[in-house]
Amino acid sequence: MKTKPPFKSLLKLENFPGFSQKDLTHLEKYYHQQLHQHEAPEKRVGWKTIESQRVRFEALTWVAPMKKAKILDVGCGLGAYWGYLKEQEVPVKYTGIDLFPNVIREAKKLYPDARFEARNLLVHPYPARSFDYSFLSGVFNVKVQDNWTYMRAMLKQVLKQTKKAVAFNALNADSGLKESNRFLVTPKEIVTFGRSLGVKRAHLLDHYHHLDLTVFLYR
Numbered sequence: 001m002k003t004k005p006p007f008k009s010l011l012k013l014e015n016f017p018g019f020s021q022k023d024l025t026h027l028e029k030y031y032h033q034q035l036h037q038h039e040a041p042e043k044r045v046g047w048k049t050i051e052s053q054r055v056r057f058e059a060l061t062w063v064a065p066m067k068k069a070k071i072l073d074v075g076c077g078l079g080a081y082w083g084y085l086k087e088q089e090v091p092v093k094y095t096g097i098d099l100f101p102n103v104i105r106e107a108k109k110l111y112p113d114a115r116f117e118a119r120n121l122l123v124h125p126y127p128a129r130s131f132d133y134s135f136l137s138g139v140f141n142v143k144v145q146d147n148w149t150y151m152r153a154m155l156k157q158v159l160k161q162t163k164k165a166v167a168f169n170a171l172n173a174d175s176g177l178k179e180s181n182r183f184l185v186t187p188k189e190i191v192t193f194g195r196s197l198g199v200k201r202a203h204l205l206d207h208y209h210h211l212d213l214t215v216f217l218y219r
């Protein structure tokens with residue numbers, strides 16, 4: 001695996017397809033504010049409640065039995081998915097990555113036993129097929145100029161580095177949520193999009209939480 005990438009290049013506009021400079025500045029400011037305004041770990045990464053964070057982890061984990069699998073948590077925040085897997089006694093080899101070094105520093109304090117890195121996969125990918133399963137929870141929730149372009153670039157990259165399946169979630173447009181800074185998708189849109197990524201099978205998980213949809217992309 002590659003060593004630590006330099007931080008500055010993680011946040012260059014050219015490495016965020018579908019973003020404007022304003023989007024990138026907003027993303028950085030938003031996650032910085034969440035981290036410093038709150039105390040509860042789930043709120044510090046933008047979730048409203050711990051239940052809504054956990055129910056997403058539960059849905060993602062249905063992707064397959066993961067005993068001893070090598071997994072990548074993209075946009076790991078404070079590493080709560082690692083905490084969840086340990087609590088559920090799912091033994092995995094875990095790596096968590098996030099764009100922001102200050103988030104990663106805090107994750108390391110909370111979970112000194114896990115591997116965390118500040119990394120933008122679009123700049124510093126891992127070698128092909130490095131992980132059995134990859135996960136993205138909450139990574140696509142912030143609205144930018146062209147979220148579909150961004151999601152496609154990210155998921156294509158994550159798929160390359162994953163042997164078996166990628167699981168990700170997005171906010172459900174059918175929920176009626178009215179927050180203009182959120183990116184929302186319909187179940188039909190997201191599963192059609194998943195199928196367009198050249199995978200063997202795209203599977204949609206709905207009705208576990210009114211705000212959320214999960215997609216499994218099997219290679």
Ligand SMILES: C[S@@+](CC[C@H](N)C(=O)[O-])C[C@H]1O[C@@H](n2cnc3c(N)ncnc32)[C@H](O)[C@@H]1O
Pocket residue numbers: 031042045046047053074075076077078079080081097098099100103119120121136137138139141154
């Ligand atoms: C809503 S938070 C969720 C954090 C964590 N997955 C959880 O559920 O607790 C989304 C996280 O994704 C990170 N993020 C957003 N875009 C990213 C990218 N392109 N690469 C890595 N991390 C990203 C943000 O910094 C933030 O920590």
